[in-house]
Amino acid sequence: MRIQYHYCLENKWGLEKFLNTNEISYEKTDEWLDGDSLLIFDLYEDEKVYTKFKIHFPYVAMLDADKSVVYSKEDIQNAEWLTVRSKGTKVQWIYNEKAFNQQCPYKRIFIKDIYYRHLQQTDILEATKRVHWGRRQYFSGPATGDTFLFCSERAKSLLNKKWAGLSFYPVKKYRTQKMIDDLYQLYFSEVLSVNAICGGKKIICRGCGRELVYISSMVQMLHIDRQHLKDTQMVYTTGEVLTMDSIHNETFSLYVVPQEFYQFCERYEMNRGMVYEPI
Ligand SMILES: [Zn+2]
Incomplete structure (x- = not known):
């Protein structure tokens, strides 16, 4: 497990020279009107150069990082249980309030709409169109920030009936309400106790x-009491409590799967775009 800092900073105060001297790879954007461009790069907390960076650029180091935890393949393989999501954004999901039980309404200041916590x-979800799955792509998330997980027909036929607590819902086409071919939602029905x-x-x-x-952030690792995770042929959801x-x-909720689920998807080369994190 490594702590990664993702930076996107203006090319000032000798930053580019620092990156070059320390052999840190970066991306450079086009110049702005005032002649400056942005430098995009990653640093890891366990690297010596990160300490150096903090000394050279104390204010930026504190303010502008996007902090995340990066797990190695080994970390993932050694974990009994993992959360799972997809980085993919292939599913053009449309929110229809009829598909949800909206709970705990509230208002935001100066806004007329009612929000739900x-x-x-x-009910089954809706999307605007079918997904063109690549040859090696089995799963995708929606094009929004939501944690839903979708898959292809091929993925469904491989995973179906293998895991208790997992079912596959079809997805309706927005407006026509016909089922979309080759698109399913993974539905996790087993809800962990808070x-x-x-x-x-x-x-x-x-x-x-x-x-x-x-x-407070994704960096803070959640744990699940192992007493509640007994069956390695089962998958779970945290429920809407996070x-x-x-x-x-x-x-929001997170999906929790056993090591066996990860291994199964590895064996069939299904894990492209999937993010597993030890829990
Ligand atoms: Zn509430």
């Missing part, structure tokens, strides 16, 4: 009073 899916989730901070939803788990939103308490 928790959304529980109760008591099983450790590592974040337990808070009470300010709207409905339910117990939630607040995580939140990174300390003001409105909007929730």
